Amino acid sequence: MKRVFVSDCEGPISKNDNAYEIVAHFVPDGDKVFSIISKYDDVLADSLKRQGYNAGDTLKLVLPFLLAYDVTDRQMRQFSAQTLVLIAGTKDTLRQVLGTAKAFIISTSYEHYIHAFCDVTSFPFENTYCTRVIVDKYSVTAEERAKLKKTAKEIAAMPMITMPPNAMSISDFSSKDRQTIDRLNEIFWREIPAMSCGKIYSEIMPVGGTQKAQAIQDITKKLELPLSSVMYVGDSITDVEAFQLVRENGGLAVSFNGNKYAVKNAEVAILSENNLAAAVIFDAFLKHNKDGALQIAANWNRQTLEKDIVDKTLLKHFFAAYPNALPKVQIVTAKNMESLSGESSEFRKKVRGETVGKLG
Numbered sequence: 097m098k099r100v101f102v103s104d105c106e107g108p109i110s111k112n113d114n115a116y117e118i119v120a121h122f123v124p125d126g127d128k129v130f131s132i133i134s135k136y137d138d139v140l141a142d143s144l145k146r147q148g149y150n151a152g153d154t155l156k157l158v159l160p161f162l163l164a165y166d167v168t169d170r171q172m173r174q175f176s177a178q179t180l181v182l183i184a185g186t187k188d189t190l191r192q193v194l195g196t197a198k199a200f201i202i203s204t205s206y207e208h209y210i211h212a213f214c215d216v217t218s219f220p221f222e223n224t225y226c227t228r229v230i231v232d233k234y235s236v237t238a239e240e241r242a243k244l245k246k247t248a249k250e251i252a253a254m255p256m257i258t259m260p261p262n263a264m265s266i267s268d269f270s271s272k273d274r275q276t277i278d279r280l281n282e283i284f285w286r287e288i289p290a291m292s293c294g295k296i297y298s299e300i301m302p303v304g305g306t307q308k309a310q311a312i313q314d315i316t317k318k319l320e321l322p323l324s325s326v327m328y329v330g331d332s333i334t335d336v337e338a339f340q341l342v343r344e345n346g347g348l349a350v351s352f353n354g355n356k357y358a359v360k361n362a363e364v365a366i367l368s369e370n371n372l373a374a375a376v377i378f379d380a381f382l383k384h385n386k387d388g389a390l391q392i393a394a395n396w397n398r399q400t401l402e403k404d405i406v407d408k409t410l411l412k413h414f415f416a417a418y419p420n421a422l423p424k425v426q427i428v429t430a431k432n433m434e435s436l437s438g439e440s441s442e443f444r445k446k447v448r449g450e451t452v453g454k455l456g
Contacts, residue, residue, distance in 0.1 A: 099382045100319065100326045101193040102312060102338075105203035105213060105226075107331030107444075108352035108371060109190075111181040113452040114209040115155050118175060122167045125252035127451065133157050135257045136280050138333060138456040141305065142357070143263040151456070152204040152304020152334040155227050157284055159300065160293050162231060164244035169232050172208040180212050183447070185370035188413050190219055192375045196407075197382055198319060199223065202311045204304040204334045225311040227302045240291045247283055254279070304334035309341040323347050327381045327389070329374050331444070333357040333456045348386050350377060351428070353444040355456065356437040359428060364393045365436050367443040368423030372414045377425070379406050396425040 106112055116134070119126035134154050141151035193199045202225045203210055210226040213219065236244065257273045266274055288294050303311065308330075316323055324346030328338050331354040339349040339361040351362035352374055359365050366373045381389040384405065392400055401411055424443075428436060445453030 097325055097385070098319070098321055099197045099378070100315060100321060101197055101199040101329075101378050102315065102326055103199075103201055103329040103352075103374070104308075104331060104335055105201050105205055105210065105224075107354070107448070108329045108374060109183060109186055109201065110213060111183060111448045111452070112179065112209070113448075113455055114176055114179075114205050115158065116452060116455060117179055118167070118172060118206075119158050119161065121175060122165050122171070123161050123248055125249070126161075128252040129161065129248050130154070130158060131451070131455070132251050132254050132256065132276075133280075134455050135259070136277065138259060139257060139263075139269075139277060141333060143259060143268070144266065150302065150305035150307060150334075151332075151336065152227075152302045152307075155204060155206065155302040155304075156229075156297055156300040159229065159231065159234075159296050160236070160244055160288050160291070161248045163234055163236050163293055163296075164241045164248065167231060169208065169230060172206065172231065173211065176206075176209040177212040177215070180209070180216060182216070183369070183371045185372040185375075185413075185417060187217055189371045189375040190217055192372075192407070192410050193378055194219075196379070198315075200225070200311075200315050202303060202308050202338065203227075204302050204308075225303050225308075225314075227300070229296075229300050234293050234296055236291065236293045240293065243291075244288075247287070251280070251283070305337050308334060309337040312338055312341055324386070327378050330362070331355065331358045336361050346386065348377075348381050348389055350374060351440065353440060353447050354437075355441050355444060355453075357456065359437040359440050360433055362428055363390070364425065365428050365440055366423065366425050367440055368425075369447055370414075370417045370423065372410070372417055373423050373425060375410060376401065376406055376414055379410055390427060393425050393427050396422065398422065 116130045119130040137154040140146040140149045200223045207226045207228050214221040260268050326347040328342045329350045329352050343349045349362045351358040351365045380392045
C-alpha cells in the first residue's frame with residue numbers, strides 16, 4: 097500500500113509559535129494577551145466544548161488586536177520569514193519523505209508563515225493546509241481602535257486561568273477563573289462581533305481541531321487512498337481530532353515533543369531535538385506497515401534499526417545526529433500515559449522555549 101506522511105508544522109517541523117510571536121511583537125504586552133487567550137482557547141475546546149468552537153481558534157480571536165495596531169500582511173510575511181526557526185533535521189526529513197511518498201503539512205499557522213516555511217525548505221505550498229487570511233481587507237474605526245487597545249491592555253492584566261483536572265463545566269473552575277472566562281466571553285462573543293471588524297470571526301476559519309481531520313480526509317480522497325495509509329505527526333490540542341481519525345481508521349498517530357493533549361491521543365511518542373526520528377518511524381511504516389513501525393518503537397535501539405529495516409542513508413544521517421544515545425521513542429500505553437505526557441511536555445519546553453512550550 098502507498099503511504100502518506102502528514103505533519104503539523106509548528107512543533108514537529110519548526111520551533112515557532114508564529115501567531116504568538118506576531119502578537120508579542122506588534123501588540124504591547126502581546127505575549128500576555130496571547131497567552132491568556134490561548135488558555136481560554138483550551139478551556140472552550142477541551143473543558144467546556146463550546147459548540148462551533150475549534151482548538152486553534154485563538155488565531156482568529158487575536159486578529160482584531162493586530163488590526164488595532166495597523167499590522168499589515170506585508171509585515172506579517174516579513175516577520176514570519178525573519179523569525180522562522182526549523183527543528184534540527186527538518187530539511188533532511190522532508191527530503192527523505194518526499195523522495196519515498198506523498199507528504200503534506202496541515203498547520204493552524206497563518207498562511208504568511210507557511211509561505212515563509214515553504215520558501216526556505218522548498219516544500220510545495222500546494223501540499224499545505226493552513227489558516228488563510230488577508231488582514232489588509234479588514235479595517236477598524238478610530239473609536240474601535242481605541243477600544244481594542246484598551247481591551248488588549250485589560251486582557252494582559254488578567255490572571256492566568258487554571259484548568260482543573262477533568263473540568264467539564266464552568267462550575268468546575270474557581271470563582272476567580274469563572275470571572276475571567278465570563279469577561280472573555282463578553283469580549284469575544286458580544287463586544288468585538290459588534291464592531292466593523294467583527295465579521296473577521298465569521299469569515300476566518302483557522303485550521304485546527306476538526307479542520308485538521310477534514311484536511312486529512314481531503315488528502316486521502318484526492319490520492320484515492322484509505323485513511324490507514326496515513327502517518328500523522330502532531331504535538332498539541334489542535335491535533336487531537338486528526339490523531340483520533342487516523343487511529344480509528346488504522347493509520348499511525350505520532351506525537352513529536354507533544355503536550356498532554358497530543359501524547360494522550362497518540363500511539364507513539366517521540367522526544368527529540370531532531371525530527372529525523374519521525375522520518376525513521378515513517379520509513380518503517382512505509383516498508384513494514386503499522387505493525388512494523390510499532391515494533392520498531394517498542395524495541396527502540398541501534399540494533400533493531402540496523403537489521404535492514406530502515407533506509408541505510410537515512411539511518412546514517414540519524415546516527416550522525418545521535419552518535420551516542422538515541423532520542424526517546426516509546427509506545428503510549430494506559431500505564432505510561434501520564435508520566436510520558438509530563439516528560440514530553442517538559443522536553444517540549446526545552447526544545448521550543450519555556451513560553452512557547454507551555455502553549456496548548
